[in-house]
Amino acid sequence: RGRRHTHRFSTRAEMLPARLWCLLLVAVVCVRADEPIQLNEGNFDHVVKEFDVVMVNFYADWCRFCQQLKPVYEVASQLLGDSVNARLARVDCEADDTRTLREKYHITKYPTLKLFRRGVPLKHEYRGQRSASAIEAHVRELLRDPVRHASNEVELNAIVHGERNHQAVTGRFASPDSAAYSVFREVAESLRDECLFAANTESSDAGLSGARVTFQSRTDVVTYDGELSKDSLLDWAREKCNPLVREITFENGEALTEEGLPFLILFYDPSNLTPVREFSQVVKTRLANERGTINFIVADGTVFTHPLHHLGKSRGDMPVLAFDTFKHMFLFKNFANIHKPGKLEQFVADLHSGKLHHDFHNPPAEQPDEDGPAAETTVAPTSASAGDAGSTKAPEQPSAAPETPTAGSAGSDRPELLQVRVQRAQDEKKAVADAAKEIKRIEKSMAAPSARPTEDPDDDPHKPIMVRSVLSKLKPSENRYSFRNQDEL
Numbered sequence: 001r002g003r004r005h006t007h008r009f010s011t012r013a014e015m016l017p018a019r020l021w022c023l024l025l026v027a028v029v030c031v032r033a034d035e036p037i038q039l040n041e042g043n044f045d046h047v048v049k050e051f052d053v054v055m056v057n058f059y060a061d062w063c064r065f066c067q068q069l070k071p072v073y074e075v076a077s078q079l080l081g082d083s084v085n086a087r088l089a090r091v092d093c094e095a096d097d098t099r100t101l102r103e104k105y106h107i108t109k110y111p112t113l114k115l116f117r118r119g120v121p122l123k124h125e126y127r128g129q130r131s132a133s134a135i136e137a138h139v140r141e142l143l144r145d146p147v148r149h150a151s152n153e154v155e156l157n158a159i160v161h162g163e164r165n166h167q168a169v170t171g172r173f174a175s176p177d178s179a180a181y182s183v184f185r186e187v188a189e190s191l192r193d194e195c196l197f198a199a200n201t202e203s204s205d206a207g208l209s210g211a212r213v214t215f216q217s218r219t220d221v222v223t224y225d226g227e228l229s230k231d232s233l234l235d236w237a238r239e240k241c242n243p244l245v246r247e248i249t250f251e252n253g254e255a256l257t258e259e260g261l262p263f264l265i266l267f268y269d270p271s272n273l274t275p276v277r278e279f280s281q282v283v284k285t286r287l288a289n290e291r292g293t294i295n296f297i298v299a300d301g302t303v304f305t306h307p308l309h310h311l312g313k314s315r316g317d318m319p320v321l322a323f324d325t326f327k328h329m330f331l332f333k334n335f336a337n338i339h340k341p342g343k344l345e346q347f348v349a350d351l352h353s354g355k356l357h358h359d360f361h362n363p364p365a366e367q368p369d370e371d372g373p374a375a376e377t378t379v380a381p382t383s384a385s386a387g388d389a390g391s392t393k394a395p396e397q398p399s400a401a402p403e404t405p406t407a408g409s410a411g412s413d414r415p416e417l418l419q420v421r422v423q424r425a426q427d428e429k430k431a432v433a434d435a436a437k438e439i440k441r442i443e444k445s446m447a448a449p450s451a452r453p454t455e456d457p458d459d460d461p462h463k464p465i466m467v468r469s470v471l472s473k474l475k476p477s478e479n480r481y482s483f484r485n486q487d488e489l
Helices: 012-029 044-050 064-080 096-104 132-143 153-162 179-190 230-241 253-258 274-286 305-310 335-339 343-353 355-361 415-447
Strands: 037-039 053-059 086-092 112-117 147-149 168-173 197-200 211-216 221-223 245-247 263-268 295-300 320-324 329-332 463-465
Touching (some): 044 086, 053 132, 168 179, 179 197, 211 230, 274 335, 335 343
Parallel strands (some): 263 295
């Protein structure tokens, strides 16, 4: 008879490894697919590489906004479940075993929702609505086919203009089985997180070659005329999808501001896109070398009313062009002057040199009118009370000699009174000298003919604008491009 093989643990020491194994097995089984996965330095890389898409919530328990997000995030994880190859995860940034993760992913605010595709972090964080359904929908959106399909031109154009950034790489192909469409799909997969791709694979507008690829935006349609190879099309599409001039929206506003570059921003009326075309062309032809130092932005002024409000402008004033350094805004007063060679370049140079900032805190003296002197020239006194600081009245002429106290004047020989009178006489003498210099300068300008052509009186591209602070009303991750109407002030 065969022997019955059994194994008995003779000691507790022999039983311990098996018990630990059982506990580990139970722990693994108990990790539910509909709960956010808790990450640390030990399991982070493995988890984010295991799924097609992983959203990671970097949080701190003391953060009030993190506490508000916690139940929402858990519901979103339940909605997602295991129906797709994606998961929600979280990192406790106060834990000892997450310090390197905080540093590696530059976590500076809580909560931060980062997205990973097969272990690779996406360029943009999740900045959408903080609701369970919105978070679930965003993750599912990242899993969809990289190419959106249309059956005709109307549907194709609807896809492009329905996109929040109003731009897409579009393809028209004679057959879905063509080699050209295969290349298009490969490029779309590589750039799926940077640009929208849309195609009609049974198009009558595919041309003799059976393939036509274009880049479409609100103002442009550019046809690709290069070799239809992956590398060539990839380089072209990447350049078009990351243009020099970009449109700001509520979805990408925070991401653009966090790039840390000043905005040269054009506020336009959507009923007239001509200024957008003009601005884009001027930037491409004359300011392309400023990529990486300035963000060139266009904004729908009927949507971004707050920055316009800070500039003292409204819809009727558009187009409006200004620098926004996020501390101050500097107005380029006459948009038409962007077509004058050197005008916009000087505006940019004055920002880099610090002249705009200097003039903001030290406003230059008003220049006389180009057509002749002002009717009346006034000089502010150098010594004035706080209440007279804004006065434009010229100082009175001092008397021929300061008043001499009489021998019998009470207290006339006190040193402090004499010191006050001496100081007053000196101040009045300086004010007279300054006034004389100003009169001489004006007389000189009248005598010498001006060598410069007559300029538009509004041609002053260096006027700094005070920006009303609304920081006390902002929530975390908001800025002045976060407000949807000026009543929120």
